Every structure is written in C-alpha cells, then in structure tokens.
Amino acid sequence: xxxxxxxxxxxxxxxxxxxxxxxxxxxxxxxxxxxxxxxxxxxxxxxxxxxxxxxxxxxxxxxxxxxxxxxxxxxxxxxxxxxxxxxxxxxxxxxxxxxxxxxxxxxxxxxxxxxxxxxxxxxxxxxxxxxxxxxxxxxxxxxxxxxxxxxxxxxxxxxxxxxxxxxxxxxxxxxxxxxxxxxxxxxxxxxxxxxxxxxxxxxxxxxxxxxxxxxxxxxxxxxxxxxxxxxxxxxxxxxxxxxxxxxxxxxxxxxxxxxxxxxxxxxxxxxxxxxxxxxxxxxxxxxxxxxxxxxxxxxxxxxxxxxxxxxxxxxxxxxxxxxxxxxxxxxxxxxxxxxxxxxxxxxxxxxxxxxxxxxxxxxxxxxxxxxxxxxxxxxxxxxxxxxxxxxxxxxxxxxxxxxxxxxxxxxxxxxxxxxxxxxxxxxxxxxxxxxxxxxxxxxxxxxxxxxxxxxxxxxxxxxxxxxxxxxxxxxxxxxxx
Numbered sequence: 001x002x003x004x005x006x007x008x009x010x011x012x013x014x015x016x017x018x019x020x021x022x023x024x025x026x027x028x029x030x031x032x033x034x035x036x037x038x039x040x041x042x043x044x045x046x047x048x049x050x051x052x053x054x055x056x057x058x059x060x061x062x063x064x065x066x067x068x069x070x071x072x073x074x075x076x077x078x079x080x081x082x083x084x085x086x087x088x089x090x091x092x093x094x095x096x097x098x099x100x101x102x103x104x105x106x107x108x109x110x111x112x113x114x115x116x117x118x119x120x121x122x123x124x125x126x127x128x129x130x131x132x133x134x135x136x137x138x139x140x141x142x143x144x145x146x147x148x149x150x151x152x153x154x155x156x157x158x159x160x161x162x163x164x165x166x167x168x169x170x171x172x173x174x175x176x177x178x179x180x181x182x183x184x185x186x187x188x189x190x191x192x193x194x195x196x197x198x199x200x201x202x203x204x205x206x207x208x209x210x211x212x213x214x215x216x217x218x219x220x221x222x223x224x225x226x227x228x229x230x231x232x233x234x235x236x237x238x239x240x241x242x243x244x245x246x247x248x249x250x251x252x253x254x255x256x257x258x259x260x261x262x263x264x265x266x267x268x269x270x271x272x273x274x275x276x277x278x279x280x281x282x283x284x285x286x287x288x289x290x291x292x293x294x295x296x297x298x299x300x301x302x303x304x305x306x307x308x309x310x311x312x313x314x315x316x317x318x319x320x321x322x323x324x325x326x327x328x329x330x331x332x333x334x335x336x337x338x339x340x341x342x343x344x345x346x347x348x349x350x351x352x353x354x355x356x357x358x359x360x361x362x363x364x365x366x367x368x369x370x371x372x373x374x375x376x377x378x379x380x381x382x383x384x385x386x387x388x389x390x391x392x393x394x395x396x397x398x399x400x401x402x403x404x405x406x407x408x409x410x411x412x413x414x415x416x417x418x419x420x421x422x423x424x425x426x427x428x429x430x431x432x433x434x435x436x437x438x439x440x441x442x443x444x445x446x447x448x449x450x451x452x453x454x455x456x457x458x459x460x461x462x463x464x465x466x467x468x469x470x471x472x473x474x475x476x477x478x479x480x481x
Contacts, residue, residue: 006413009420016419017412024408025401032400037392041147042137043154044383047072049132069127072134072380075164076125076157082116084156089148091115122146123153133383143388150386162378169373176366183362187355194348213335220328227321234314260298267292 010017047069075081086092092112101107101114124137136153140146271288278285 006417009416010413013416013419017416020415021408021412024411025404028400028404028408029397032395032397035395036141038139038141038394039143039146039389039392040137040139040394041143041150041386041389042135043150043386045134045136045154045157046381046383047132047134048379048381066127066129069132069134072157073125073127075160076134076136076153077120077123078160079113079116081153081156081160082120083112084159085119085149085152086112086115088152088156091119119149122149136386138386139394143390143392147386147388154382154385158378158380158382161380165378166373169369173366173369173373176362176369180359180362180366183355183359187352187359190348190352190355194345194352197345197348213331213338217328217331217335220324220331224321224324224328227317227324231314231317231321234317260295260302264292264295267295 049068091097092115097115097118098111101111105114122139124139126135126137128134136150136157138146138150138153140149267288271285271292274282274285274288280286
C-alpha cells in the first residue's frame, strides 16, 4: 500500500476517521474529568555527610554518595518510618480506616502494618544525583492530608535516623559498662598483688634501689681491681726482697742505709790507708775493723727491717684484697637477688600497666558512647516542609488530550484501513492489479483531472501496474467532461 492509496482511503472514509478520532479524544476527556483529583505535596531534606562531631566518623564511610542516598530513600519507605507516621498523625484511631481493614482482611493480620502499607502507596522518594537532597513527595486525594503526610514522613525519617544511631550506642554503652567494671576489678587485683609483693620483698622504690646497689657493685669492682694490682706489686717486691734485698729500690733509697753505706765506704777507705802503712795489730787498724763490723751489722739490721716491712705490706695487701673480694661477692649476690626480685615485680608492674591501659581505653570509649547515646542531633535536616498545594497534580486534562491526540490519530487510520480491507473499493489504477483476469481497455480521467497532453496517460505509466501492454484511450476534453 502506497501513501497515495492510503490518502485515497482516508479521503473516502474521512467521516469514519473523524468519528474514531473524535470518539477517542472525547473518551479521554470524559475519563480525565471523571477521575478523582490527586494532590501532590513535597518536603525536602538534606543529608550532611560531614564527620560526626561526637564520634568523629564520616556519615557515609567508604560508600559513595549515590548508594548513601539510595539507602536513605529505602529507610524513608521502610515500615519503621511508616509506623512512626501512623502514630504521629494518630491514624490508628481512625474508625473509617479500621472498618476498611476489617472489610478487606476480615480482621486478619496486623492493622498498623496494613495501614502503613496503605499510606505508603502514595509515597515517592526521589534522591538527587548531584546533591545530598532528598525529595519526599506524597500523592493523595486531599491536599491538606497530602501535605501533612509528607511532613510527617520527613519528621519521622529524621527521628528514625536519630534512633538508629542512639539505640546501638545504648547497647554498646551497656556492653562497655560491663567490660569497664571487669577491667577495674582486674586492675585493683593487680595493684593489690604488686603492693603485697613489694611489702614482702621490702622494695618500695625498685628502680632507685637497683641503681644504688649497682653503683656500689661497680665501686667494689674498681676497689677489687686496685687491690689485686697492689697485691701483685707487693708480692713481687716481697719475693725480690727475699732473694736480693740490696738491689731493691726501698733499700737503695733508704736514707739511713745510704748514710750507713757511706760511712762503711769511708771506713773501708781508711782501713786500706792504715794497712798500707801499718800492720794488722796496729791499734787504729783494729779499731777501724771493729767499726766496720759494727756498721755492717747495722746495715744488715736495717735491711732486714726493710724486708720485714715489705712482708707486712704484702700481708696487708692480701688481707685487703680478700676483704674487697668478699664484699664484692656479697654485693654481687645481693644485686642478683634484687634483679630477680625486680624481674618478678616487673611482671606484676606490667600486669598493672596493661590493666590500667585497658581500663582507660574502655573508659574513654564508654564516655564517647554515652555522648552518642544521649545525642539528639542528626545529620539529616528538614530543608523545606511541604505546603498545601493550591492545584491538583492529576488528572491534567490538557496534557492528557495532547498525549491522546497521536493514539487517536493512529486508531482512526487503522480503523479506516480495517474497514477498507473488509469492503474493498477501486480507488485508483493500481487497485485493478489486485483483480485477476480483468481486461482493462483504458483509463477515464475525472472531470476535474488535469490533462498533460492530447494522448492522456502514457502506456509506460500503465505498464507499471499491469503485466500486459495497454493503450490509453484517445479522448478530448469535451468527452472527458
């Protein structure tokens, strides 16, 4: 079917097409006028995603803004918020709604759940894509009631968000309170155990006492090293004195022995001079020999005194070294015992420190949880409340008529084509092709048709519609008219 054929059909059946087109538009108009009017009220809320000033945590965490707003939209449409709306507006006391519930459910199920589902049908929540604003729209048959429900949903949503934050915080507060009590008991027991151990060991200030005892041990160690060095020196000098006393520095540096040895040298020189002049029985020679002998005895006696003093010094060094060694051993044993006690006390102190840290951490967390559980602030704020709409939102007669224009036009065309298919008429030359075994002698033009030339229609144009060649009928304008 060509457009020319379609236009011929519509022109021939324009009354039917107009009737169908007008009927559909009239039907849409009647339906638009009959349908009950619906009013739409919108309240907007904004979600502040900045960190919570109490907990210090971000409101959306690692989630994206889109998923966060979608979650908030689901919360608004939840049964919890609907139940809050019912109690806020006292809808559960409405006798008409209760009678309707009885008639529909015969009293089965929960009335408030049914009522919440009923009022939720008119709720539409639209999260914004480029901001943190949520539009809470309610559609209803009454303008004032729609605005009240939109505002009630917004307020109930904010209350639900606060409750969702406060209820877990209160549960956590009870948990942390119990854990804090247990931690406090453990800390007290650890402190009591440490105090008993300190009293038993006689240690009050453990670190200071350990430092003092360590200093004493270091001093005794230095004295022991010095005593051993002095003992080694005195022992070596005493041994040397027993072997060759005359070569010792103490003997050589002794002034008395030096004086005696000088006198000895002088007398020996005098003896040699006298022996050179006189005989051995010369009185001065005998006297000189007696003096030399006496002087040698005194030198030997003084040397023996020096040797005895070295022996005494060696014995004193040995005694001192032994005493310092005993004191060092006692101090070391005492220090080792103190370190052992200190290790035991360090374990107890570590238990006290650990219990103290756990208790302080629990107390800090408990304080924060108590603040959160008592907080009445939310990150959701009512941006603009819903107001009573002045005009209804639907049905919109003009818009419905504009929308129905194209379907009505389509049905009018389809209706004309359907009637044409049931009652076929020859509308043009191409319709003759659909009739088999029908000879065509020629084509008569309409009286108002324009004639291009004297020959009328060309045979080439007719051959496009028929398989066999035909000749146009010669005619003149008078005949055509």
